[in-house]
């Protein structure tokens with residue numbers, strides 16, 4: 001397949017550096033994407049796995065990572081729903097060149113069901129466009145909440161839901177991070193981004209000690225720099241928070257990423273042979289290689305937990 005050829009070529013350039021943080025598959029003849037595609041056929045997981053992508057500082061690449069991870073996972077045969085949970089800067093639809101007719105706010109208000117507002121894309125993923133609606137969760141009446149949760153039950157069928165959250169330690173962001181099966185913290189090598197990433201990890205740990213936090217270092221000039229940043233965060237989190245941070249990988253700083261954003265087409269689709277695309281696919285493969293240690297509770301369970309977080313139990 002041509003796409004895998006391109007990935008393989010890009011991998012030749014990056015294999016050495018990726019090997020430091022990547023799985024053994026990097027060194028195999030097959031690309032990580034091919035290996036995972038063969039090992040994890042679509043539809044083998046029972047529940048929807050929820051992956052929240054977050055950061056301390058804004059503008060570090062959460063949306064870029066979320067969109068490209070979602071598409072990479074779809075390319076591996078997973079049924080993926082990408083949910084725009086950024087209350088301030090909802091922009092997944094912008095990156096995909098889609099003008100949504102409806103958004104989550106209408107579901108909150110009971111005017112539509114979630115099924116009504118799911119937007120299929122040309123990239124093998126479905127999306128739910130963002131709005132300020134999530135901040136209204138706490139104001140829902142019992143009926144509205146039931147309507148909302150029933151809609152979530154009906155969705156089903158997704159292997160993975162990726163949530164692109166806002167930045168920072170605010171309660172809205174934490175509410176979308178806490179109930180997830182996996183939390184991916186994105187940072188860049190900038191000292192302010194690293195400091196804020198640590199702050200975010202600290203907030204997450206304060207609420208969900210039992211989970212490992214995953215890290216992606218975006219916009220790196222070299223792999224050595226990525227490793228330096230990751231090692232620093234892993235070491236201070238271990239020392240001061242007694243928390244394990246797992247290095248999922250890194251993404252090179254590349255002008256092509258900005259170019260694909262400007263053309264409103266996803267990077268891994270527009271430039272599948274770019275080094276940065278190989279990095280994104282690699283991170284996706286790493287995430288999928290890992291099965292849930294306990295059966296997930298699906299999307300409905302996820303939102304129930306959000307409700308509980310904001311003090312509105314749903315029983």
Ligand SMILES: Nc1ncnc2c1ncn2[C@@H]1O[C@H](COP(=O)(O)OP(=O)(O)O)[C@@H](O)[C@H]1O
Nearest residue numbers: 058059060061062063064219252253254257258
């Ligand atoms: N790997 C990268 N290489 C180059 N530019 C990047 C990369 N990742 C992100 N960017 C730039 O950073 C900007 C912010 O990214 P975005 O995903 O919107 O961040 P966030 O969602 O965290 O606010 C993008 O518009 C793009 O210009």
Ligand SMILES: [Mg+2]
Nearest residue numbers: 062063086089
């Ligand atoms: Mg964003």
